[in-house]
Amino acid sequence: MSINILYAGNPKRWDVYQHEISKAIEEIEIEATLSCDLPADQVDYIIYDPNSALQDFTPFTRAKAVLGLWAGVERIVYNPTLTQPYARMVDQGLSEGMTEWVVGHVLRHHLEMDLDIHNTDPAWGRLAPPLARDRRVGILGLGELGRVAAKALTNLNFPVSGWSRGAKSIDGVTCLHGDDGLEQVLRCSDILVLLLPATKATENVLNAERIAMLPEGAVIINPGRGPLIDDVALLEALDRGHVGHATLDVFRVEPLPDDDPYWAHPNVTVTPHIASDTRPDTAAKVIAENIRRGESKEPFLHLVDKKAGY
Template identity: 60%
Template sequence: MTINILFAALEARWPQYERPLTAALNAAGVTDFNLSTDIAPQEVDYIVLAPNGPVQDFSPYTRCKAVLNLWAGVEDVVSNPTLTQPLARMVDHGLTQGMVEWVTGHVLRHHLGMDTHIHGQDGVWRKVNPPLAQDRPVTILGLGALGTACAEALVALGFDVTGWSRSAKDVPGVRCLNGESGLRQALGTAQILVLLLPKTPETENLLNAQKLALMPEGAFIVNPGRGPLIDDQALLEALDSGHIAHATLDVFRVEPLPPEHPYWAHPSVTVTPHVASETREDTASEVIAENIRRSEAGEPLLHLVDRDLGY
């Protein structure tokens, strides 16, 4: 029986995904399939979904066995009341590697004081003598697939890494903490803080004025996770006072970030346009194809979302 797979993303994405998805499905041994952007809802077996795409009401998809998200973030779909099908989020090695490279680059930038020389080309001989990585405490909030991979990369470079997560984790070489007291401890040593938590009701505004005050004077913040993790006004005030030296932000409550937003003009903020890690078509297609293969074989899906936790 032919497997009907609906590709439900923005129109511009279809030419990028049609060939790699077809190749990945064939490579996974899924050969009798119809992959299309136009399939009658009652005939759809799987939805390959971008949350900003055309499918917002899942109730007509009565035959659908699973919704396979193209994004790592699922906050825009997990609370949809019409979604009754299993939902899998995107975890793929291409996306993970991209995040590791972005986070490592910006942590090293702040650790080494690169801005002093990048922005100081005025004939003044400025020396910056950073500590060795082993003497630079870095904290990562969020030890999911992305946070763990970034923590492992920073440990490999010699950094003193603390990780915090809502549930207990064990990552070799990383001081793993959880709970409210663990969060306070993790922030208290964070000379560089990396945010890689999902957006949930519990994590929104997690980094507020009280939490920012726990961080060491002159600390740096790197946020490639979710914009709402940060109380924007509290961060701006911490930057203005100098308590936080600099914030590199890749994600925001409203995207694109409006031109009038104070982050754009603030001398201690670097804005990047949600590019920390893009989904790569080839590797993402492999993950989608493997989950369809597993489902058809009666095996459990990879990366299933826990509706109660929201990720």
């Protein structure tokens, strides 16, 4: 029996996703119709981009699962019409892309590259930066993306401490949780990386009180989610020099408005939400595997806990 798969993603990416998903479905030997235009009551699976025009899942009475193309779920998880299981995207391409971006910017700040790249009068003879073993990195969020980034940084000899809401264990990483654990990570982070999901519990997790716990001159790197940071508190900390620099890839409003103060601040680097994008070739394999599992009555991978919000 053939199944029907609705693509409800970015229409500009339909051609590439059609090719990659069709190929991945063929490899698991399931007969399927993949289309971006199907009657709602005949759809078995929805491949979904939270920016999609599709926001009402009520008509999809036959759908066995909604398979997200994003790692983030804050734009969909609280949708009251979403009664179907929702699987977020966790794949090798996302993990590798995020790791490369995080490591690149940690090294940029660790090696103080901006002093040499942007300075019109290079400081010949200035002292070299410390070695990685003497630069402490903290990571808030030890899910899949946080875990692989932490491991990559420990492999470069950075001492890494990480915080998560529940207990975690990662070889070579000091893993902490709870309020005391969060304070401990903040106080020993010369470079702080934010990789938490956006939930009601994590909004403004980096507020004025917690920013003050960071060492003087600390660097903040946020490729996670914009609402993790109290923007007013961060700008105030940047202005008084307590935070030395902030490299921000995500924001509460995207694209970042032209008049946002982050653009003009000399100690802020803005990047346009590029830390890690979904790669169609690797994402298609994850989607196909979840469809195979659905047809075989096996548990879906990467299901979102709607109550927890991630």
